[in-house]
Amino acid sequence: MSQIGDSLQFLRSRGYKVTAPRKQVLEVLRRSSKPLSAYQIQKSLPIKGKPLNAVTIYRILNLFCSLNLAHRVLSSGGFVICTLSEGEGCHRFVVCRHCGSLQEFASETLCQEESQITQDLGFQAEYHLSEVSGLCLKCRGGQR
Amino acid sequence: MSQIGDSLQFLRSRGYKVTAPRKQVLEVLRRSSKPLSAYQIQKSLPIKGKPLNAVTIYRILNLFCSLNLAHRVLSSGGFVICTLSEGEGCHRFVVCRHCGSLQEFASETLCQEESQITQDLGFQAEYHLSEVSGLCLKCRGGQR
């Protein structure tokens, strides 16, 4: 699973440098199953040497989000790595309100319907932010 | 349009007191067409006498949101008054990325489809957060 290599290659191909801080942030995000804040990322970084500067982490996260390598999850205020490919419509999340685990998904149908509804309200839809919260299988104890 | 009176009555009926700060925050939110942060609300309050304490404003906003008298718009971090009634599914927003104007809407269909999709991912959906961004009629210059 050299997904990280792909991300680094993607950065290079867009003219961005591959640096130690960027690799580290990418690593931390890939390992986490839950959204992490910039400062949580800072704390969970290698104890060897100085920790990354928070400003640097913010800049890296902004870059990753602008390239859709990562997303900011607004309902929790954290950042996650993107697990989907392009071309399936806007990337959405479903989050467990109990354990915080989350999964990314996309749906052309949802995008189209939202666009239709908002068009009737006079808007030209461009981006669809959507985060569904509920309970995951584990946190329901396998019921239902 | 004594919508405010209704809100105050609603507060009383739920056992909450009707206070000057609550009336003021309600007023400010009702007048605004865009989401306001707690501190923006504080600034836009009557210049007569001391301004409301920020802590108080946060507590009032939390109360309003818990009662669905107001909502927090996550994409902008501000608060708006609720303009819908209950029973139509989760309340959603479409926001103009240019002028910041926004409109609230709801759709049972969207809720059902999101619930179905996320159920297939193992989740029991409970709440649907959704904010569509785009351009309003004015900001498109009436085109399209």
Next chain:
DNA sequence: GGCTTAATGTAATAATGTTGCATTTAAAAT
């Protein structure tokens, strides 16, 4: 190995949000 410029570090500050405790007051009871 040096060059160039993007990226990072540093310091200072802004904006947002929370907690514990003292004081005030809306609304009920007398």
Next chain:
DNA sequence: ATTTTAAATGCAACATTATTACATTAAGCC
């Protein structure tokens, strides 16, 4: 009307999140 009291607000201190300007470092190029 006055008293009562729980709820609401004020106050002070602090935590978290985020941004800006400028100095320093180092990735990728020759």
